[in-house]
Ligand SMILES: O=P(O)(O)O[C@H]1O[C@H](CO)[C@@H](O)[C@H]1O
C-alpha cells in the first residue's frame with residue numbers, strides 16, 4: 418500500500434462512508450452475500466478482508482449494509498467495534514441461527530433476543546464482580562415483533578444464551594439455562610448488546626431456530642432457508658426509517 422493511503426480500520430477495507438448506518442450481521446459471510454444478492458438493490462461489496470464478506474446497497478430506497486461477523490463473541494466484537502467506531506454505524510441487527518432450549522420453541526420459529534446471558538468472560542473483564550445485563554434496543558425489538566406477528570411467524574421474545582462453546586462435554590448443561598426460561602443458544606448477541614450500550618447505538622438479535630437441544634427436532638435445508646429469508650425481511654423492515 419502506498420504510504421499516502423492510510424487504512425480506516427483493521428479488519429474491514431471499506432472506504433469512509435461506504436458502510437450504511439444500518440447493518441445486518443449474520444455470522445456466515447456467505448449468508449451476507451445471499452442477503453445482499455436477494456434483498457438489496459445495487460449491492461456493492463465493501464469488504465473482502467479475511468473473506469469476511471460485507472455489502473452495501475439499498476432496500477426500499479434506504480441505504481443498508483450487511484457484514485459477516487464470523488462465529489463467536491470474540492470474532493463478532495471485532496467487526497462490531499470497527500463498524501461503530503470507524504464507520505459510524507448506528508443500527509446493528511444480528512440475523513442468525515440458534516438451537517432451541519424449550520419444548521415450545523420449534524425449529525423454524527423466530528426468536529427475538531430481548532436479553533442475552535453469556536458464559537463468556539467478556540463482561541467479567543469489563544465489570545469485575547458487577548454483572549451487566551446485555552439487552553436489545555426496545556424500539557427495534559417492538560418493531561420487529563409487530564412485523565413478525567403481522568406476517569404470521571411463530572415468534573418468541575425473551576432471554577437467550579450467547580455461548581463461547583458450540584460443543585460441550587456435558588450434554589445436560591443446557592438444562593440449567595432452560596430452567597431459568599432461556600429460550601435458545603447462539604454465540605454472539607451478548608457481545609453485540611454490550612458494545613451497543615457502550616457506544617449508545619441500537620442493537621437487536623433476530624434468530625431462526627435451526628435445531629433443537631431438547632426434542633432433537635429437525636428440518637430440511639430448504640425449509641430453514643425459507644424461514645431465514647422471512648427473518649431477513651423482518652429485520653430490514655424493522656430498520657426502515659431509522
Ligand atoms: O447462524 P450464525 O449467525 O452463524 O449463528 C449461529 O451459528 C454459529 C454456530 O453454528 C454461531 O455463529 C451461532 O451464533
Ligand SMILES: O=c1cc[nH]c(=O)[nH]1
Nearest residue numbers: 514515516602603604
Ligand atoms: O450456536 C448455536 C447455533 C445453532 N444451534 C446451536 O445449537 N448452537
